[in-house]
Amino acid sequence: MDIDGFDWIQSEILRDGCTEPLTCALMGKVLAKGDTYVDVGAQFGLHTLVARHFVGPEGRVIAIEPQPYNCHKLLNNWRVNGFENLILYVGAIGAYDGSIRLHMQSATDTSRLSLCLTPVNDMPQQFQVPINRLETILDQVQFDKVRLLKIDIEGYELEAIGSIGKYLDLVEHIILEVLHADSVLSERSKDLITLLKTHGYVLKTVEGKPWEKTNQSLPENNLWASRIRMIN
Numbered sequence: 001m002d003i004d005g006f007d008w009i010q011s012e013i014l015r016d017g018c019t020e021p022l023t024c025a026l027m028g029k030v031l032a033k034g035d036t037y038v039d040v041g042a043q044f045g046l047h048t049l050v051a052r053h054f055v056g057p058e059g060r061v062i063a064i065e066p067q068p069y070n071c072h073k074l075l076n077n078w079r080v081n082g083f084e085n086l087i088l089y090v091g092a093i094g095a096y097d098g099s100i101r102l103h104m105q106s107a108t109d110t111s112r113l114s115l116c117l118t119p120v121n122d123m124p125q126q127f128q129v130p131i132n133r134l135e136t137i138l139d140q141v142q143f144d145k146v147r148l149l150k151i152d153i154e155g156y157e158l159e160a161i162g163s164i165g166k167y168l169d170l171v172e173h174i175i176l177e178v179l180h181a182d183s184v185l186s187e188r189s190k191d192l193i194t195l196l197k198t199h200g201y202v203l204k205t206v207e208g209k210p211w212e213k214t215n216q217s218l219p220e221n222n223l224w225a226s227r228i229r230m231i232n
Contacts (some may be wrong), residue, residue, distance in 0.1 A: 001049065002076045009111050010044060020220045022206045023175060024050050030173050034058040035147035040093050040134065040160055041065065043099075043111050045074035047150055052083050062141060063088040064093055066129045069110055075227055089137055091130035093151075095159045100131040106131075114154035136164035144170075151176040159193040168199055172223040175206065178218055180190065185213055201225035 005011045010099045027047070031054035033134055039048050041097075042063035052061050063086065065071050071090050078086050091117060092100055094115065106121035138146075149171050150166075151157050157176045164171065172197070178189050185193075193213055196203065203211045204224045211223065 001046070002073060002080055004044075004073065006107055006110075007044075008068040008109055010074055012101055013046065019046065020099045020222070022219050023047075025117070025174065026206045026208075027051060027150075027222060028054055030148050031055055031059075032147070036060045036062070036141075036143045036145070037120050038138075038146050038149045039064065039136075040149070041153040042070070042088070043067075043152070044070050044076055045077040046105035047079065048074065048086060049077060049083075051148070052081075052086060055085075058142075060143070062089070062133075063087070063093065064089045064137065066090065066092040066100075067105065067110060067113055068127060069105075069107075089132075092133060093134050093137075093153065093160045093163060094131045095133065095154070095163055097132050097136050098130070099128055101126050101128045112154055115156045115159075117155045133165065134160060135163055138164070138167045148172045148173045148175065150174070153177075155179060155186075157189065157194070158188050161192060161195055172227050174201065175222050176225070177221050178223045180222060189213075192199065196225045200227055202227070 003010050003014055005014050009019055018024060027050050031051060033056040035055045035056055037051040042048055042065040048061050048063050063074060065074060074088060084177060103122035104125040109121045151160050153160060167187045205211050205219055206222050206224050207219055
């Protein structure tokens with residue numbers, strides 16, 4: 001990987017060799033050769049590289065990321081590995097199709113750009129990118145099913161899931177960030193969980209343990225929503 005040690009998450013990889021090891025291990029259980037993987041909020045591309053390892057050259061990796069810095073890093077990480085069956089959509093995911101103006105982030109923390117939370121590292125410099133429903137992007141991709149969808153967009157996961165539209169029943173597994181699960185869930189998170197359950201997903205931690213919204217912590221802040229009950 002092309003690692004920037006100045007960014008705090010990338011510095012964790014330099015120090016530990018990985019970040020979110022439980023989530024990465026779960027990806028290995030879910031994904032197989034030839035599968036389709038979609039990453040919303042792909043950051044600098046770590047999870048896309050992990051996914052590409054498991055889906056192989058026969059599979060497909062679709063990444064969506066709005067930040068110019070992250071997009072450059074992500075594409076470079078694909079290039080240095082010689083990967084070709086990956087595609088990056090430069091833009092954000094939301095409830096509508098259009099464009100959106102966003103802020104550059106601090107060089108030490110490029111992972112917490114949010115469309116709904118109080119800004120953490122916004123800089124004065126701005127850029128404008130497309131914003132699309134996930135359904136609009138999937139309309140452009142030929143696939144039978146999405147084996148795994150990963151969403152990490154700082155509190156905007158509800159809008160992303162809602163934007164899948166007619167394709168939601170074709171998504172077998174979702175890994176998504178849920179903040180503050182061990183304290184008081186926000187109304188947005190409660191609505192997100194209700195939406196997932198309504199569509200038949202079983203909720204687990206990334207370790208495979210059943211999860212209920214009763215102040216139960218989520219390792220690595222990630223929730224695993226699965227239509228297939230047999231995977232542990």
